[in-house]
Amino acid sequence: MELVVKKFGGTSVGDLGRIKHVARLIHGYLTLNPQHKVVTVVSAMSGETDKLIQLARSCVENPAPREMDVLLATGEQVTIALLAMSLIELGVPARSLLAQQAKISTDRSYTQAQILDINVDTVRETLEKGQIPVVAGFQGVDEEGNVTTLGRGGSDITAVALAAALEARACYIYTDVPGVYSADPRICSRAKLLSRVCHEEMLEMASLGAKVLHPRSVYFAMRYKVPLVVMSTFSPGSGTWIVREEKLMEKPVVTGITYRLDDAKITIRKLPGGIEALSQVFGSLARADIFVDMITQTGLVEGRTNISFTVPDELSSRALEVTQNCVPELGAEGASLERDIAKVSVVGLGMRYHAGVAARMFEALAKEKIDVQMIGTSEIKISVIVPRKYCEVAVRSLHDAFMEMKPEVNEEQYPPAT
């Protein structure tokens, strides 16, 4: 039995017409692949979850998280019912399954629960009866039977976790774009649709702003070795396969250029050197639940250093306040916030084997006279912080600089079936 999981996001089921389109798409797939079994996972209709959050916030100031999850879970409940009805009308037997029916067990961290286990008995029984299970994404149930939700990107996680538990051949993520591009096609006209990337690259790209997949779901897919396919619900195409590194024929030096506009930069001037000061600053930020991304430090001048770090933009005012509260005690000169920044990154597995990526990157940016304010690196990516107004120019120039480079060839040639 060839089993695949197909997940349809909020825009794919955004109205009744689209829900019926999804039903026809599944019907068409089964007609072409009669030997396949399909498990579907759906999100709430786009905008519905935000509407429910708004409803709760209009009702009370601080909605109790347990009750918030009971409320939010209705979003997916509506779509599974409508999709199951639409499939049945097309003559495709189907059966909607809520989280407690699909036995998706989570911890009890309401509004951001983690999946602990999926008992796939009901899903398998449903398949054995010849019915398509239509599973509510985004939701789970804790050991006491309380409704939980998985937070943003939750439906992708449900789909990947189900695919892992069912040992599915692949998990298809249907969305409103044809797949993953080498750069955002809205700002880089030469961006190419990638036919294959590996989980590690996709994880970096997702974290860095390629909004097609939530990093948590990519991480999950990587950990459980689930091949992912991202493709469009609305236009035919083969999409982007996200596979294990060893299944890639080629390892491009740079697979994609990504950017993110959601960060802000805080700089502490003339901080006395030494690990105690750093520890105090970042300890205070951690206690305030502020996530710090990049950190850079200038060399010591007269025993003092300038230190910069980036934080999520929506937390930046609070982060500045926390930082400024540390300033007097530490004897620093002051702290300031800069919000007009962009983080631009090049990502690619081949980077591991190829020297000179950073040099080529700086050369390309220098040609456009773009100042680099901070630099961060990992094994397979290099990120820079640049003034926000230069973001698009930076992406385009980096794309031009890297996309023509010859890829490394994988010796173990293994074309994944499509």
Next chain:
Amino acid sequence: MELVVKKFGGTSVGDLGRIKHVARLIHGYLTLNPQHKVVTVVSAMSGETDKLIQLARSCVENPAPREMDVLLATGEQVTIALLAMSLIELGVPARSLLAQQAKISTDRSYTQAQILDINVDTVRETLEKGQIPVVAGFQGVDEEGNVTTLGRGGSDITAVALAAALEARACYIYTDVPGVYSADPRICSRAKLLSRVCHEEMLEMASLGAKVLHPRSVYFAMRYKVPLVVMSTFSPGSGTWIVREEKLMEKPVVTGITYRLDDAKITIRKLPGGIEALSQVFGSLARADIFVDMITQTGLVEGRTNISFTVPDELSSRALEVTQNCVPELGAEGASLERDIAKVSVVGLGMRYHAGVAARMFEALAKEKIDVQMIGTSEIKISVIVPRKYCEVAVRSLHDAFMEMKPEVNEEQYPPAT
């Protein structure tokens, strides 16, 4: 422990302001009655269930009943979450419970399921933790864990069934009117709010069109001896208690005058006499799922009779068709439909012990020159069919004729506590 169940209907939770009002009402009740425990049951926000039905029907022609119930159940899920949040914000610990959490077991007749059993363990545990259970009305779960719904009036049934299972002292039904009236106050200005009626009377009045309670819930309350209280969510007052007959101090000859405009009348002219013909007509109607209410027959003239019966107005065209199909075979002259009729009834326990109610009824109608087309009686009610245009006049004249009569006095004086 004094335990009460309080059920809030769709208009009582019709918007966020009203949901917060309900939370304050419960908070106020508990402040005044600290020794009481309260279990709440809520409906979907008014109009929400119809909106969901509409959504399903816009999506597919014949929604699969199982999926319809998954969809409809979201309506109450939204209100339990919002009410629980609102209670928690007021400092009243609360916990929403879906049907599967409150363990409300039903058969699997989707969209019109019957409650088979309620295991009240979770509700009791919730109470023992000092939390108010906020239970979703209208929904249940079958033995395989499928979501079911109870049909129209379902939330009242949930409330009454819970009150029975918990052996609650009373089940309060909060609605948008102050209680049950001796006649519809919109058409009869002298209508009085009734402080007490018995289940049997209320059952007749509910079936006959007093829309405050669904007959199924009254039947349930009667069967399980649950005292019901109907009162307004919005204006203070003691409402109407619906109690066991033996708890009534007085048994008025006529408790109320009701009317219904939802019937149509079909007449078969010159049907050959004999039980075979009748059996064939009503057998055909039954096979077409058409519910027949009143039936009258004229005396035989030359071996033939005219027969009239009433059916729900929305089924009347189909009923006429079924009837007309029988006409040639039976050798009757023809069948006709009359839709402009009203059913007006007088209901009262005391009627059992009091002769002359029918006589007084006809006298009152004759005074207004209202023709009576059909007559039906039970132990505690007399119904007549009159032309629809005379409905309001008939109700007012009957109210005047009966409401001044002295009640029978119950020997076992038992004023129910309020």
